[in-house]
Amino acid sequence: MPIRRKATEAGVLQPSELELFGRVFEQLKRDGQSPEARDAIASRIIANYMAGVVDEAELVSLSRQPLGR
Template sequence: MPIRRKAMDAGIFDSAELALLGRVFAQMKTPSQSAESQSRLASRIIANYMAGVVDEAELVLLSKQPLGR
């Protein structure tokens, strides 16, 4: 699962945080998404979480939008 791999690479999340990130990713991914698209989605979820969005529903909502640069 791309979200778990990205989160573990960062090395800063505990098991409860990984479970939350995994649930959000599972809600948002689609079977037709490419691996690259899923990787971008995982990055958005992690970035939003690290920015302080810890509510699951809000994390889903915000992670649907591209990251602001």
């Protein structure tokens, strides 16, 4: 699953954080998405979390949008 690989790359995380990422990822992924699209979702989830977004609903909402640069 892309979210676990991306989370591992991000550093040491608690099991509860991985569970949160998994729940959010399951809500955002779509059937037929390319591996690249799923990787992008996983990256957005982790980036938003690392930026301080810890509420699950807010993480889902923000991770639907591309990362601002």
